Amino acid sequence: xxxxxxxxxxxxxxxxxxxxxxxxxxxxxxxxxxxxxxxxxxxxxxxxxxxxxxxxxxxxxxxxxxxxxxxxxxxxxxxxxxxxxxxxxxxxxxxxxxxxxxxxxxxxxxxxxxxxxxxxxxxxxxxxxxxxxxxxxxxxxxxxxxxxxxxxxxxxxxxxxxxx
Amino acid sequence: xxxxxxxxxxxxxxxxxxxxxxxxxxxxxxxxxxxxxxxxxxxxxxxxxxxxxxxxxxxxxxxxxxxxxxxxxxxxxxxxxxxxxxxxxxxxxxxxxxxxxxxxxxxxxxxxxxxxxxxxxxxxxxxxxxxxxxxxxxxxxxxxxxxxxxxxxxxxxxxxxxxxxxxxxxxxxxxxxxxxxxxxxxxxxxxxxxxxxxxxxxxxxxxxxxxxxxxxxxxxxxxxxxxxxxxxxxxxxxxxxxxxxxxxxxxxxxxxxxxxxxxxxxxxxxxxxxxxxxxxxxxxxxxxxxxxxxxxxxxxxxxxxxxxxxxxxxxxxxxxxxxxxxxxxxxxxxxxxxxxxxxxxxxxxxxxxxxxxxxxxxxxxxxxxxxxxxxxxxxxxxxxxxxxxxxxxxxxxxxxxxxxxxxxxxxxxxxxxxxxxxxxxxxxxxxxxxxxxxxxxxxxxxxxxxxxxxxxxxxxxxxxxxxxxxxxxxxxxxxxxxxxx
Numbered sequence: 154x155x156x157x158x159x160x161x162x163x164x165x166x167x168x169x170x171x172x173x174x175x176x177x178x179x180x181x182x183x184x185x186x187x188x189x190x191x192x193x194x195x196x197x198x199x200x201x202x203x204x205x206x207x208x209x210x211x212x213x214x215x216x217x218x219x220x221x222x223x224x225x226x227x228x229x230x231x232x233x234x235x236x237x238x239x240x241x242x243x244x245x246x247x248x249x250x251x252x253x254x255x256x257x258x259x260x261x262x263x264x265x266x267x268x269x270x271x272x273x274x275x276x277x278x279x280x281x282x283x284x285x286x287x288x289x290x291x292x293x294x295x296x297x298x299x300x301x302x303x304x305x306x307x308x309x310x311x312x313x314x315x316x317x
Numbered sequence: 318x319x320x321x322x323x324x325x326x327x328x329x330x331x332x333x334x335x336x337x338x339x340x341x342x343x344x345x346x347x348x349x350x351x352x353x354x355x356x357x358x359x360x361x362x363x364x365x366x367x368x369x370x371x372x373x374x375x376x377x378x379x380x381x382x383x384x385x386x387x388x389x390x391x392x393x394x395x396x397x398x399x400x401x402x403x404x405x406x407x408x409x410x411x412x413x414x415x416x417x418x419x420x421x422x423x424x425x426x427x428x429x430x431x432x433x434x435x436x437x438x439x440x441x442x443x444x445x446x447x448x449x450x451x452x453x454x455x456x457x458x459x460x461x462x463x464x465x466x467x468x469x470x471x472x473x474x475x476x477x478x479x480x481x482x483x484x485x486x487x488x489x490x491x492x493x494x495x496x497x498x499x500x501x502x503x504x505x506x507x508x509x510x511x512x513x514x515x516x517x518x519x520x521x522x523x524x525x526x527x528x529x530x531x532x533x534x535x536x537x538x539x540x541x542x543x544x545x546x547x548x549x550x551x552x553x554x555x556x557x558x559x560x561x562x563x564x565x566x567x568x569x570x571x572x573x574x575x576x577x578x579x580x581x582x583x584x585x586x587x588x589x590x591x592x593x594x595x596x597x598x599x600x601x602x603x604x605x606x607x608x609x610x611x612x613x614x615x616x617x618x619x620x621x622x623x624x625x626x627x628x629x630x631x632x633x634x635x636x637x638x639x640x641x642x643x644x645x646x647x648x649x650x651x652x653x654x655x656x657x658x659x660x661x662x663x664x665x666x667x668x669x670x671x672x673x674x675x676x677x678x679x680x681x682x683x684x685x686x687x688x689x690x691x692x693x694x695x696x697x698x699x700x701x702x703x704x705x706x707x708x709x710x711x712x713x714x715x716x717x718x719x720x721x722x723x724x725x726x727x728x729x730x731x732x733x734x735x736x737x738x739x740x741x742x743x744x745x746x747x748x749x750x751x752x753x754x755x756x757x758x759x760x761x762x763x764x765x766x767x768x769x770x771x772x773x774x775x776x777x778x779x780x781x782x783x784x785x786x787x788x789x790x791x792x793x794x795x796x797x798x799x800x801x802x
Contacts, residue, residue: 165596165599181596181597184597186590187590187593189583189586254589
């Protein structure tokens with residue numbers, strides 16, 4: 154039985170973006186803003202999926218290269234953007250290729266709600282929701298857990314970066 | 318010589334000398350003889366025969382001595398008259414007779430004999446000039462050169478002034494010289510008429526030929542690059558420079574398109590942020606701002622897409638043009654190579670050097686015709702100079718214009734023959750000469766035996782006439798023109 158969209162989708166809209174061939178989404182309530190990738194300041198001794206930091210609203214926000222974190226090969230031709238995610242005072246950002254898009258809730262369908270599996274920790278990012286937008290499947294990831302797995306909050310506290 | 322003798326006779330008459338030569342020796346001889354005979358008669362009357370014989374002998378000897386003495390002591394005017402008689406004789410010797418040697422009149426005799434030689438030389442010169450004039454008059458084409466020769470009366474006037482009192486003789490003969498000058502100018506004008514007509518005909522025939530060759534484009538190219546291969550290279554280089562400039566402009570346009578795309582992306586990002594904020598907060602104000610920003614971003618996106626599309630199309634066309642130019646360059650080089658080897662149909666074209674030469678030739682013909690007209694006007698308007706002054710102009714005319722006319726036509730024959738040979742030699746014999754060159758037969762088909770001055774209007778001579786340098790007699794070289802104030 155198909156449920157009404159607004160009752161199912163617990164968000165006003167989604168910011169969708171591509172990583173590789175897959176399309177991902179983040180709820181607009183957790184997106185603080187969108188920036189151009191040329192504002193990223195690379196860090197010395199950069200290693201892994203961390204692309205650097207970016208200044209946002211008076212603070213310094215770490216940037217996570219989502220393609221590198223998901224181990225997906227990206228084409229270098231597309232323009233890169235930074236999606237700043239925010240929960241309370243904690244912020245971090247995702248580096249994606251291609252212009253993100255805003256999809257209102259009326260245009261999206263919450264097809265599945267996936268509960269995190271405690272046993273699958275460490276195997277990859279947890280998919281917490283599956284949406285369908287214009288007939289195409291869009292995945293909602295637990296970006297915070299992914300960020301915590303790559304860069305623990307204690308490291309940022311010691312370094313003074315971000316509010317984490 | 319006759320004048321000189323007559324002058325001396327006149328001077329003798331003025332002094333009252335007898336017209337027939339006297340015989341003073343005979344008169345003295347007769348007087349002394351009569352005196353001796355008188356003395357002998359007186360002695361005979363006295364009866365002294367011896368005295369008679371001695372007196373007669375003394376009378377005879379004295380008469381002889383007196384006669385000899387009287388002959389040696391003749392007056393100078395009498396000697397001069399006797400010398401003139403010798404001088405006016407037909408067989409006058411080159412040296413004075415022995416009886417006049419040692420006398421002052423001997424030098425006069427020598428001077429008179431020298432003048433007589435000069436007169437004979439001048440007479441021979443007159444005859445030579447007259448003969449040359451008659452020969453040149455028999456050749457109509459070379460009438461211009463003949464007209465520049467001094468006429469017979471003019472030459473006679475020259476000889477009148479060639480004597481020892483030339484000033485007086487020239488002044489007396491000046492009206493006749495003026496008339497002869499006018500006659501010579503008239504002859505000059507008449508002789509120049511066929512030349513002028515011929516020059517006009519050549520000019521009219523050369524103009525369309527040169528114009529057609531220029532229209533064909535062979536002469537429109539810069540003369541500095543005369544070689545066809547260089548012309549092709551210059552053309553390709555010019556096109557390449559233009560393409561490079563266009564490519565640089567296109568690159569700049571692409572940079573500006575990139576900037577516009579970045580601006581569009583920023584506008585889109587701004588619209589997305591506004592929409593995001595409006596979605597998060599549910600504010601109508603943010604929603605309207607987000608909507609306007611989105612429209613602005615869409616408009617910028619469309620413009621940027623248009624610019625990018627046009628830039629791409631131009632880039633593609635530039636690439637195609639470059640390829641086409643390269644192909645054309647290769648074809649042109651191949652065509653030039655075929656022209657050089659004489660195997661292509663284009664080898665029948667006229668070289669730019671030939672066109673340039675024809676243009677220069679046409680210019681020379683015009684200049685020559687203008688110079689003839691100017692000189693003719695100057696001859697008609699200016700007052701007739703005296704004989705020595707006109708004689709000073711004559712060598713210039715003789716040396717410049719006939720020589721220039723001759724050189725011009727010889728050069729015309731050579732260049733047209735060379736062009737005709739260059740055009741017809743590598744071509745297929747059946748196709749004939751190229752169409753643009755449709756000049757008169759004497760221009761296109763000129764050869765060494767053609768008559769350069771022949772035309773339909775002017776009387777055509779039967780045989781080719783070559784230019785003959787006017788022969789100036791030796792006796793004219795030392796004569797200086799008389800200066801007029």
